[in-house]
Amino acid sequence: MKKLALVIAATMAVSACDNRQSDQGAVPQSGSPSAAAQVSYGADDTSAGTVARAATEGSISLSPEGARAFLDDAQARLEKMAEEVSHAGWVASTYINLDSQYTEALAVERYTTLAVELAQEAAKFDNVELDPETRRMLTMLKQGLVLPAPKDPELTAELAQIGSKMQGMYGAGKYCTGEGDKEKCYTLTEMGQVMAKSRDPKLLKELWVGWRKVAPPMKPLYERQVEIANAGAQELGYDNLSVMWRSKYDMPPDAFAADMDAQWSKVKPLYEALHCHVRAKLNEHYGDGVAPAQGKIPAHLLGNMWAQEWGNIYDIVKDDDMQAPYDLTELVVKSGMSEKDMVKVGEKFFTSLGFKPLPETFWERSQFTQPRDRDVVCHASAWNLDGKDDIRIKMCINKTGEDLITIHHELGHNFYQRIYNTQPFLYKEGANDGFHEAVGDTVALSITPKYLKQIGLMDEIPGEDKDLGYLMQQALDKIAFLPFGLLVDKWRWQVFNGEVKPGDYNKAWWKLREDYQGIQAPVQRSEANFDPGAKYHIPGNTPYARYFLARIQQFQFHRALCDAAGETGPLHRCSIFKNDAAGKKLRNMLAMGASKPWPDAMEALTGQRELDAAAIVDYFQPLMVYLQEQNKDRQCGW
Numbered sequence: 001m002k003k004l005a006l007v008i009a010a011t012m013a014v015s016a017c018d019n020r021q022s023d024q025g026a027v028p029q030s031g032s033p034s035a036a037a038q039v040s041y042g043a044d045d046t047s048a049g050t051v052a053r054a055a056t057e058g059s060i061s062l063s064p065e066g067a068r069a070f071l072d073d074a075q076a077r078l079e080k081m082a083e084e085v086s087h088a089g090w091v092a093s094t095y096i097n098l099d100s101q102y103t104e105a106l107a108v109e110r111y112t113t114l115a116v117e118l119a120q121e122a123a124k125f126d127n128v129e130l131d132p133e134t135r136r137m138l139t140m141l142k143q144g145l146v147l148p149a150p151k152d153p154e155l156t157a158e159l160a161q162i163g164s165k166m167q168g169m170y171g172a173g174k175y176c177t178g179e180g181d182k183e184k185c186y187t188l189t190e191m192g193q194v195m196a197k198s199r200d201p202k203l204l205k206e207l208w209v210g211w212r213k214v215a216p217p218m219k220p221l222y223e224r225q226v227e228i229a230n231a232g233a234q235e236l237g238y239d240n241l242s243v244m245w246r247s248k249y250d251m252p253p254d255a256f257a258a259d260m261d262a263q264w265s266k267v268k269p270l271y272e273a274l275h276c277h278v279r280a281k282l283n284e285h286y287g288d289g290v291a292p293a294q295g296k297i298p299a300h301l302l303g304n305m306w307a308q309e310w311g312n313i314y315d316i317v318k319d320d321d322m323q324a325p326y327d328l329t330e331l332v333v334k335s336g337m338s339e340k341d342m343v344k345v346g347e348k349f350f351t352s353l354g355f356k357p358l359p360e361t362f363w364e365r366s367q368f369t370q371p372r373d374r375d376v377v378c379h380a381s382a383w384n385l386d387g388k389d390d391i392r393i394k395m396c397i398n399k400t401g402e403d404l405i406t407i408h409h410e411l412g413h414n415f416y417q418r419i420y421n422t423q424p425f426l427y428k429e430g431a432n433d434g435f436h437e438a439v440g441d442t443v444a445l446s447i448t449p450k451y452l453k454q455i456g457l458m459d460e461i462p463g464e465d466k467d468l469g470y471l472m473q474q475a476l477d478k479i480a481f482l483p484f485g486l487l488v489d490k491w492r493w494q495v496f497n498g499e500v501k502p503g504d505y506n507k508a509w510w511k512l513r514e515d516y517q518g519i520q521a522p523v524q525r526s527e528a529n530f531d532p533g534a535k536y537h538i539p540g541n542t543p544y545a546r547y548f549l550a551r552i553q554q555f556q557f558h559r560a561l562c563d564a565a566g567e568t569g570p571l572h573r574c575s576i577f578k579n580d581a582a583g584k585k586l587r588n589m590l591a592m593g594a595s596k597p598w599p600d601a602m603e604a605l606t607g608q609r610e611l612d613a614a615a616i617v618d619y620f621q622p623l624m625v626y627l628q629e630q631n632k633d634r635q636c637g638w
Contacts, residue, residue, distance in 0.1 A: 067125045067134050074118045074141060075425035078111075079387055082425075085111045086385040092164070093394060094367055096171050096375040101164045109160035112149045116156070119144065119236050126237075140426045140594070143248050146541055147225065147241075148232030155228050162225045166218050166539035171377050175210030186210070188305070189370075189378055189396065195305050196312035201290045205522045208300040215533030222533065223502045225541075226495060242496035245489070245543055249432055250597040257493070259611060260545065263552050264486055266613035267479065270620055273627035274479050275518050276636035278302075278310060281317045296520040296638045299513075306535055307519050308484040310476040311402075317476065324469040325449055325462035328401025335457055339368045339397040345455060346407040349443060350415045353576065353583030358414070359389045370396035379536060380406050382413030387428055388421050405444045412440025420593030429594040431601035434549025439590065441554035442561065446575040454577055464573075471572055471623040478551060479620065483516035485548035491532060492544075506531055518638040553602075555615035560606040561586060571619045 088107035092100040122141040130138070147163065149156035176185040186194070191207045198204055230240050238244040246253030275297070282291035282301055291301055303312030310317075314324070332342065340363070347358050370378055378396035385392065391414045397403050416439050420428055430436035452458040491512055494500040500508040506525055509532050514520055525531060532538045555571075562574035565582040576582040589605040599609040617624075 062125060062128050064128065064130050064134065067128060067130055067138065070121065070125070071134065071137050071141070071426075074122075077114060078118065078144075079425045081111050081114055083386050086383065090383065090385060090392075090394075092167075093171075093377040093381075094371075096168065096377070101168050105157075105160045105164040108163065109157050112145065112147075112160060113153065113156050115145050116149050116151065116232065116235075119148065120151070123237060136597075137424070137426050142236055143244065144426075145232075146245075146543060147229040148236055148244070149228060150231045150235050155231070159225065159228045159232075162221050162228075163541060166221050166225075166533075169214060169218055170533075170536055170539045172375055173211070173214035175207065175213065177206075177210075192305055195300075196303050199285070199316075201286060201301065204300040208305070209523055211305060212529060212531055212534045215530040216528065218533040218539055219502070219505065219530040222505075222530070222539070230496060240497045242493040245496070245545075246493065250599065260486060260548060263548075263611055263613045264482065267482055267552075267616060270475075270617065270624055270627075271479055271482055272518075272636060273624060273631055274475055275638070276631045276634055277627050278313075278317055278476075278480075280631075280634055282313075285316045294635055294638075296514055296518050298522045299519045300522045302480075302519070306484070307517065308481055310480040311473055314473050314476055318469060318472060322469045322472065323466055324473055325466035326452070326458060328404065328447075328452075329399075330401075331452065331457045332399050332401055332404055337399075339399065342397060342399070342404050342407055343368060343393070343411070345404070346411045348455070349408060349446070349451075349577055350411060352578040354580065354587055355415050355419070355583070358391070358411075361389070362391055362393075362414070365390070366392040367394045368397050380410050382410040382417070384414070384417040384421070384428075387425065389418065391418055405447055408444045408447060409440030412443050415439075416590050419587060419590045423593040423595055427593040427595040431589075431592065431594055431596070431598035432549065433543065433546035434553055435598065435601065437546050437550030438553035438557055439586075441550055442557040445554060445558045446577055448573055448575045450573065451575040451577045454575075464570075467570070467572065468622065468626055471620060474572070475620055475623055478616070482548065482551055484513075485544065485551060487512040487516045488532075488535065488537060488544035489548075492538075503527060514638075549611065552611055552613050552616060555619055556602070556606050556608065556612055557586075559615045559618075570622075571615070 085107045088100075088104045092104035119142045122138045125138055147159060149159045174185045174187055175191060176183055178184050186207065188211060191211055194207055195204060226241070233239075233241045233244040236244070238247065243253050246256050249256045251259070279291070279297050280293065282297065283293040285291070286301065291298060297307075299307040301313070302310045304310065318324070337345070343366075351357050367376065370376060376396070377394065380393070380395040383392045383394065384390065393407070393410045393414065395403070395406070395410065397407070413436055416430065416436060417428070430439070449458055449461040453461055491500070491509055494508060495505065504527070506527050506529050510521060510525060521531075536542070537544050558574070559571060561576045561579075561582040562571060564585045565574070565576050565579040567574040567576075576586075585605060589601055592601050592604065602611075603609045
């Protein structure tokens with residue numbers, strides 16, 4: 001994900017595929033893969049520059065030649081300031097304090113001012129007849145900001161300050177119980193660990209409610225942020241921020257939303273079957289008083305602070321005779337590897353596919369563990385600070401299987417960032433934001449028993465009789481996430497376009513969660529709460545549709561790469577580790593960056609030009625057969 005507010009900055013951070021407890025941590029992540037783009041102040045230009053000024057004054061013709069000259073100048077200025085923003089953002093994420101937030105806010109303000117001015121200048125070429133590539137770059141320039149500010153410099157400054165303040169609130173958030181010597185405070189990371197392992201419904205409910213106390217102070221800030229950003233989007237020619245966000249996918253905004261719904265309809269039967277089975281198993285474990293046998297599932301029982309992925313309750317969901325083929329955390333711990341060793345394992349996967357090894361600066365500058373002396377953002381993210389080779393990851397790694405998978409995911413961002421670093425600035429990005437997330441997830445799908453044996457974590461590959469347990473584990477994360485991945489931005493789109501007013505923020509949030517996920521809050525919620533703010537990507541302003549797209553795309557990518565590798569067995573057993581043919585195909589697609597519309601990149605890798613959920617349905621077909629059998633005497637739905 002890219003951090004903070006800028007999707008176009010090549011130097012932004014990309015955050016974790018939003019896997020499991022990936023929000024654990026001190027402060028934000030956001031945007032591009034994340035959403036952590038940064039700018040630091042220090043550039044000597046605070047306007048769009050001489051070319052932009054010349055265009056304004058009419059000395060540069062509104063012609064194809066003028067457009068290309070404008071783009072060359074604009075990209076050079078943006079690239080310089082984006083690097084400054086990235087460094088300011090890195091400091092703000094790894095040293096959370098008043099001064100770092102102030103510095104980041106100034107940097108973002110300066111970058112936003114420049115980007116808005118350039119976007120408005122780009123709009124002046126709207127009626128000029130241009131070649132497709134020039135038109136594409138001008139459009140990308142207009143759409144580059146996640147939160148566009150209006151021309152008014154005071155509003156630009158206010159927007160930057162609001163964003164930094166909300167991320168600081170989130171990052172420093174804790175839940176404390178008791179008083180005096182008996183006071184006990186939990187960080188989000190610690191609460192996430194309890195949510196994953198505890199089966200005490202009273203404690204789970206307490207932590208669920210406790211964490212959400214961080215959000216209500218954000219609500220007036222968020223409301224004001226939406227107001228300012230909508231005004232900025234309108235100055236760029238969009239009806240509102242909802243239309244602007246949905247216009248970034250090489251198709252009309254309404255068509256993009258419709259395609260999201262169409263893909264969801266393909267996987268919804270699998271989700272509903274999984275929901276029915278999980279609800280029945282929770283009822284068996286907790287009883288009717290805690291987990292009803294029918295209707296919606298209480299959100300605090302699903303092993304995750306946001307009920308977005310359910311893999312942590314596999315022990316409850318599995319049947320007595322369903323054994324997972326292995327415990328990845330146990331394998332990691334048993335190996336004795338350090339946190340840095342875990343990253344080395346991930347690097348080896350990519351170099352086996354023909355990618356260059358990570359630069360030495362990666363190992364010197366990354367954050368692998370949580371410092372003891374300060375607050376940091378633990379949310380995993382991948383960064384390219386200079387648009388070239390200053391790539392890093394920022395994590396608070398735990399020696400778990402989950403974090404080993406997350407490392408592979410984050411390195412996917414880094415290797416993607418590095419391989420397209422010779423592209424023009426505006427093309428130093430994924431083909432769409434879902435691609436950046438999908439690449440890391442695609443690689444993680446190759447963390448199979450075959451791969452684990454190849455790297456020495458496993459002695460023997462388990463038989464196919466263990467596959468059902470593996471697919472159940474995968475589905476509890478991959479399939480359970482899909483409706484959540486869809487609804488986060490559906491809520492924001494409704495907020496941005498005025499369909500949902502501030503007085504109904506929480507009501508609308510829970511309606512979507514109940515309708516799409518079939519879950520419910522464990523206690524009564526009201527507009528005194530602001531539960532969307534308890535999910536990092538809301539205060540961090542990271543568009544979320546990318547995660548839904550990535551969940552679909554990764555299976556398309558995985559199937560295509562397995563075909564290229566000559567794998568003929570089940571998709572869930574395929575690993576492309578050490579395969580030259582698959583590596584070449586992947587590298588060629590990644591090197592395109594955003595230089596072509598995403599259907600071109602999709603076709604280059606998969607032969608298809610459309611998003612297609614058929615691959616994910618095929619991957620989980622053996623599990624679907626099992627779930628249908630288990631659910632035949634149950635009343636499913638909610």
